[in-house]
Amino acid sequence: MSQDRRVESYDRGRIEDVGRWKDWAKHKPGMWAFYLHRFTGLVLSFYLVMHLAVLGTGFWLGHEEYTAILQGLESLYIVRVLEIGLFAAFVFHALNGIRIVMFDMTIGLDIQEQLFYLSIALSFAIVVAGVPFFLL
Amino acid sequence: MSTKPSKTAGWNWFLQRATGVALVVLLGFHFAVEHFIVGAHHITAENTVERITHGLIQGDHVLGQITINMPAFLYQASAILLLAFSIFHGMYGVYNILMEQDALKKYRQPLKYFFIVFSIALFIQGVLIFLAFFEPFWEIYDPR
Numbered sequence: 001m002s003q004d005r006r007v008e009s010y011d012r013g014r015i016e017d018v019g020r021w022k023d024w025a026k027h028k029p030g031m032w033a034f035y036l037h038r039f040t041g042l043v044l045s046f047y048l049v050m051h052l053a054v055l056g057t058g059f060w061l062g063h064e065e066y067t068a069i070l071q072g073l074e075s076l077y078i079v080r081v082l083e084i085g086l087f088a089a090f091v092f093h094a095l096n097g098i099r100i101v102m103f104d105m106t107i108g109l110d111i112q113e114q115l116f117y118l119s120i121a122l123s124f125a126i127v128v129a130g131v132p133f134f135l136l
Numbered sequence: 137m138s139t140k141p142s143k144t145a146g147w148n149w150f151l152q153r154a155t156g157v158a159l160v161v162l163l164g165f166h167f168a169v170e171h172f173i174v175g176a177h178h179i180t181a182e183n184t185v186e187r188i189t190h191g192l193i194q195g196d197h198v199l200g201q202i203t204i205n206m207p208a209f210l211y212q213a214s215a216i217l218l219l220a221f222s223i224f225h226g227m228y229g230v231y232n233i234l235m236e237q238d239a240l241k242k243y244r245q246p247l248k249y250f251f252i253v254f255s256i257a258l259f260i261q262g263v264l265i266f267l268a269f270f271e272p273f274w275e276i277y278d279p280r
Contacts, residue, residue: 056261133197
């Protein structure tokens with residue numbers, strides 16, 4: 001295999017520093033993908049910790065308390081709406097994550113912006129289709 | 137501060153990718169079961185026991201009556217893998233975001249150990265939740 005698989009590299013500065021959000025007006029789509037991936041990742045991680053804390057009632061207090069706390073939370077409309085947000089965070093993070101893994105395998109690098117728009121569009125479609133499952 | 141690249145960084149990078157790909161499937165399955173088939177507001181301790189102890193997924197939500205009877209060990213494996221992978225992926229991800237901030241770089245060591253201990257604690261809590269709905273264990277333990 002003689003084909004050169006290396007990708008063109010260039011100085012992108014301190015792109016990893018979240019502090020660069022101040023330059024938001026100059027950001028290209030890839031930077032928004034970076035921020036959205038970070039943001040949804042933080043949301044999902046925070047939820048994971050809360051999730052394990054709440055479900056812990058099942059072990060520490062018992063089954064009746066577990067059912068009571070879950071039904072209590074689910075009776076709140078705000079919780080249902082926040083769950084849609086959680087689902088949206090997961091769907092975008094998953095689709096954009098696949099996009100990142102593709103880049104690691106040097107697939108699709110020259111259409112990275114289009115793939116970002118595709119992950120946004122697909123996320124939107126999947127979340128809209130999922131709304132009834134959370135609200136009904 | 138050491139400038140040597142960490143020996144485990146390459147492995148962690150790979151594990152972050154591998155767990156990420158696995159989580160697309162595992163967390164997708166988790167959402168499908170709990171939100172799309174059962175419906176979060178229909179979750180009770182009784183049907184959680186059915187799923188975890190017997191692999192019996194039953195629901196009557198937006199899609200109507202659905203019953204899936206999968207091998208119990210398969211459901212249990214998916215639950216434990218979801219627990220382990222999501223904790224690793226989530227905590228390593230947050231740790232990395234913190235480490236990208238120049239102001240926090242001097243706290244690398246303490247933060248690393250905090251995240252390792254915190255992840256282990258989360259995993260133990262998750263296993264206890266699992267055991268609470270695993271009948272052979274709960275029959276012996278049940279505090280009531």
